[in-house]
Amino acid sequence: MTATLHDRSLTLTEDDLTRYDTDGYWISPKLIDDDQIAELRRAHDRIWAGDFDGSNFPEYPAQVSDAYDPHAVRKLSNGWWLNDAVRDVVTSEAVGSIARQLMRTEHARLWHDQVIYKPPTRAGGQAGNIGWHQDCGYWQAADTTNMITAWIALQDTDLNNGGMRSIAGSHRWDLIEGSDTFFDQNLESLHDKYAHLGAWRDEPCVLPAGCASFHHGLCFHGSGPNQTDQPRLSIVAHLMPDGTAYTGRPHNHGNVHLLGPRPRAGQKFEGDYFPVVGR
Numbered sequence: 538m539t540a541t542l543h544d545r546s547l548t549l550t551e552d553d554l555t556r557y558d559t560d561g562y563w564i565s566p567k568l569i570d571d572d573q574i575a576e577l578r579r580a581h582d583r584i585w586a587g588d589f590d591g592s593n594f595p596e597y598p599a600q601v602s603d604a605y606d607p608h609a610v611r612k613l614s615n616g617w618w619l620n621d622a623v624r625d626v627v628t629s630e631a632v633g634s635i636a637r638q639l640m641r642t643e644h645a646r647l648w649h650d651q652v653i654y655k656p657p658t659r660a661g662g663q664a665g666n667i668g669w670h671q672d673c674g675y676w677q678a679a680d681t682t683n684m685i686t687a688w689i690a691l692q693d694t695d696l697n698n699g700g701m702r703s704i705a706g707s708h709r710w711d712l713i714e715g716s717d718t719f720f721d722q723n724l725e726s727l728h729d730k731y732a733h734l735g736a737w738r739d740e741p742c743v744l745p746a747g748c749a750s751f752h753h754g755l756c757f758h759g760s761g762p763n764q765t766d767q768p769r770l771s772i773v774a775h776l777m778p779d780g781t782a783y784t785g786r787p788h789n790h791g792n793v794h795l796l797g798p799r800p801r802a803g804q805k806f807e808g809d810y811f812p813v814v815g816r
Contacts, residue, residue: 561708561756633815644779658762674716684754699763
């Protein structure tokens with residue numbers, strides 16, 4: 538089954554919802570067609586070259602690629618500010634309808650997106666590893682952990698090219714202190730740190746191009762090296778229920794600055810920076 542970005546009829550079954558509730562993640566059918574995949578791969582090239590559709594916001598250097606180690610993972614937030622193709626997918630009904638149903642909310646808002654580029658890894662190196670982490674470990678400025686990530690593959694993705702791995706059921710372990718370990722590349726030491734929390738069911742997210750893994754903000758996930766000769770490309774949408782508000786906690790996240798010069802506890806993440814997805 539394929540849903541275009543503007544399809545409003547993608548309805549999940551009770552089995553789909555049960556699988557997400559049980560495992561903390563759910564693999565979608567193909568959401569974007571081959572032409573759209575090719576357009577998003579070109580968007581990667583343009584973004585890393587500093588060729589933007591939107592304004593050149595101060596957060597981004599004119600030549601983005603100059604800021605990155607060619608052998609390390611590149612991760613850029615708010616690509617939807619800069620590129621129209623990224624904006625279209627992360628604010629699409631195909632993404633929004635699934636997120637709404639999995640979060641059991643009437644409307645979903647975009648928390649932010651990410652454009653992620655994982656280059657081939659040198660033999661024996663860890664530069665392509667993404668540490669076991671919970672997304673909500675970074676999102677403690679938000680007053681809910683009922684948040685979701687849609688990780689969209691722009692090529693067939695498995696463990697050979699550094700595909701994502703999820704710890705099934707780990708979303709039921711609650712928010713773990715110090716779980717903001719995306720950049721810790723020692724997967725073995727992180728396993729030792731977290732494995733006592735519950736059954737460690739390490740499941741690969743094998744995704745054909747154009748499919749997405751929707752995972753709960755508390756679901757531990759990470760990935761190993763890209764052992765192929767081609768980069769692994771993805772577009773990621775992070776979403777929250779409409780009505781999510783700022784906790785007032787002094788936890789560093791760039792989204793707090795988007796609330797204005799004097800953000801206050803209880804202030805909702807809404808408006809142009811946090812659009813309703815798929816309205």
